[in-house]
Amino acid sequence: MRATRFVESYFDAWNHRDPRAVADHLTADGIYCDIPENVQRTHDELIVSLNDIFSDYRYRYELIGDILTSKDTIAFQYRMCPLGTTKKSSSSGSFAGAEFVTMHGNEAITITDYYDIPGVVQPSRLARLRSRETNGAKYAKSGLSSEQLCAYKDRLEQLMRSQQAYLRSDLTLPILAKEIDCSVNHLSQVINSGFDMSFFDYLNQYRIEHAKDLLSELNGQNGAVLNVAFTVGFNSNSAFYAAFKKCAGQTPAQYRRSQSKRAH
Numbered sequence: 724m725r726a727t728r729f730v731e732s733y734f735d736a737w738n739h740r741d742p743r744a745v746a747d748h749l750t751a752d753g754i755y756c757d758i759p760e761n762v763q764r765t766h767d768e769l770i771v772s773l774n775d776i777f778s779d780y781r782y783r784y785e786l787i788g789d790i791l792t793s794k795d796t797i798a799f800q801y802r803m804c805p806l807g808t809t810k811k812s813s814s815s816g817s818f819a820g821a822e823f824v825t826m827h828g829n830e831a832i833t834i835t836d837y838y839d840i841p842g843v844v845q846p847s848r849l850a851r852l853r854s855r856e857t858n859g860a861k862y863a864k865s866g867l868s869s870e871q872l873c874a875y876k877d878r879l880e881q882l883m884r885s886q887q888a889y890l891r892s893d894l895t896l897p898i899l900a901k902e903i904d905c906s907v908n909h910l911s912q913v914i915n916s917g918f919d920m921s922f923f924d925y926l927n928q929y930r931i932e933h934a935k936d937l938l939s940e941l942n943g944q945n946g947a948v949l950n951v952a953f954t955v956g957f958n959s960n961s962a963f964y965a966a967f968k969k970c971a972g973q974t975p976a977q978y979r980r981s982q983s984k985r986a987h
Contacts, residue, residue, distance in 0.1 A: 724830060726790050727790060729791050729797060729829065729831075730786065730797065730799055732748065733745070733748050734785075734801075736944055736955060737784040738768075742769070742771075742773035742774050742986075745769065745773055746766045746767070746769040746773070748831050749830060749831050749834065749963045750766075750827055751766065752767075753765075753831055753832050753833065753834070754832070754833050754834075754923065754948070754958075755834045755835060756835040758836060759837070759838060760934045761979055762921065763921040763924070765896065765922045766895060767896035767897060767922065768911050768915075768921060769912045770979075771896075771907055776906075781805070781806040782804060782806060783804050783947075784803055785800055785802040785803075785804065786801055787819060791911055795827070796825055796826065797823075798823045799822060800820070801819065801820055801821070802817055802818070802819045803818055803820070806819050819838070820836060821837045822834060822836050823837075853905075867913075871909070872909075872912065872916065873917075873965045875909060875913045876917045878903050878904075879899075879910070879913060880905055882894075882899075882902055882903065883929055887929075889929035889933070889955075890933070890955060890956045891932050891956060892958050894956065899926060926956075927966040930952060930956050931966055931967050931971060933955045934951050934954075934955045935971065935977065936966060937955070938978055938982060939979075939982045940974055948976060951975065952964075957974075963975070
């Protein structure tokens, strides 16, 4: 029943062309993985992306078949059809996809979207959007020049390195954009194009490097791993462990043990 309610609400948000409602199906640190575009988007980055997409074309989203569930996962197939078509004629200009959702309570930790389906006619606009080589086209209407991008990039790095903004546990894309004095869309472009990262990957690289320093201190003052997680800005131990393993290739405890062995 939880899966049915989630999917119904999710489709309703897409069909109402409501970017925030779509993104709100993610947890605060959830990630939307767009496989054809080979990008990951945070809650706030997804809102920015969907604002652009919804302004460019109009589709309705339909569930295909049954919703598959296991303990903490949901999977389903969908069809996107141009608005104004009937179900009989919806095959023209439509295409299908599948999403796999990892749940935490009633929200999604990850939503992974596959929609590059062989043999299905795909709208040219979407084909352009999914190519990483068209990053420039993706931000064509942003009005951000290369000079401005570099200036925002330098300001962002200064804020991270000198002021350690990444230690704020409540740091979000809009908060950071306000600190840098630029729009959320421009900051998303700076991080995606300037660093080839999602917002959370960019943020977490600083947090994990700081955590490594704390875990390397062997005088006992840095305390338990959970304390380190909170100190560097994470709100949960699970998010810290996932980010640490992604960045360092091992768990925080394994990293601490390896540093202890080196010291001896």
